[in-house]
Amino acid sequence: xxxxxRLAYVLCAASLLLPSVAAAQGEWKYQLAPYLxxxxxxxxxxxxxxxxxxxxxxxxxxxxSDLKVGFMGAFEAKKGRHGGFADLVYTDVRSDTELVPAIGxxxxxxxxxxxxxxGYVYELYNQDATLVDVFAGxxxxxxxxxxxxxxxxxxxxxxxxxxxxxWWDPVVGIKARxxxxxxxxxxxxxxxxxxxxxxxxxxxxxxxxxGYQWSKPLSTVLGYRSLDVKYxxxxxxxxxxQSGWMLGMAxxx
Numbered sequence: 336x337x338x339x340x341r342l343a344y345v346l347c348a349a350s351l352l353l354p355s356v357a358a359a360q361g362e363w364k365y366q367l368a369p370y371l372x373x374x375x376x377x378x379x380x381x382x383x384x385x386x387x388x389x390x391x392x393x394x395x396x397x398x399x400s401d402l403k404v405g406f407m408g409a410f411e412a413k414k415g416r417h418g419g420f421a422d423l424v425y426t427d428v429r430s431d432t433e434l435v436p437a438i439g440x441x442x443x444x445x446x447x448x449x450x451x452x453x454g455y456v457y458e459l460y461n462q463d464a465t466l467v468d469v470f471a472g473x474x475x476x477x478x479x480x481x482x483x484x485x486x487x488x489x490x491x492x493x494x495x496x497x498x499x500x501x502w503w504d505p506v507v508g509i510k511a512r513x514x515x516x517x518x519x520x521x522x523x524x525x526x527x528x529x530x531x532x533x534x535x536x537x538x539x540x541x542x543x544x545x546g547y548q549w550s551k552p553l554s555t556v557l558g559y560r561s562l563d564v565k566y567x568x569x570x571x572x573x574x575x576x577q578s579g580w581m582l583g584m585a586x587x588x
């Protein structure tokens with residue numbers, strides 16, 4: 336609930352810019368775009384206080400097999416050349432590992448990741464079946480980690496350790512779409528970056544897609560997304576790259 340309230344604040348702030356600089360003509364246009372992101376994870380993390388930094392390398396197939404809950408979707412509203420947008424990525428990944436088979440010591444890990452982005456979008460160019468938008472806003476990150484030990488002997492048996500870290504980043508970016516000749520196929524892409532030391536040291540977020548326009552309101556896309564972020568605070572260290580194939584649809588109304 337707190338995440339949704341904070342996102343509402345970002346969108347409300349962006350909405351103050353819209354009527355004052357936009358021509359009072361045309362109707363509001365909306366687009367809802369749920370999607371799936373089959374992302375692997377590679378980098379260095381230390382998400383539990385006192386734990387050393389460790390290298391991680393999780394393939395997209397392993398991440399998918401351990402995924403318990405996942406929700407991803409984007410929403411955009413525009414009137415004329417001005418609008419607002421929101422994007423949400425939430426994943427809950429859990430795995431069981433047998434650490435010491437001889438004594439039955441097991442490790443259950445839970446990792447919940449939330450990335451919420453919202454802000455203002457401006458239509459920079461719209462001509463000859465090509466659309467270019469620029470945007471600016473804020474991105475909220477939250478990483479929840481829990482380690483639970485089962486079986487075994489000694490101090491670790493039955494122990495669990497939890498930690499949660501969250502932060503805000505400014506974000507700026509550009510997105511574009513262009514039709515492929517006179518066909519219903521199109522290319523689209525998004526390039527964003529942010530942090531700049533305000534929260535993360537820096538993050539980059541790039542997506543490239545090939546789409547098909549089934550009808551005026553409905554389209555589907557297939558492509559690739561790569562998100563690279565580095566954040567450090569105290570003993571918490573998160574320097575990872577998530578990358579993998581994306582599959583989604585968009586409905587305009």
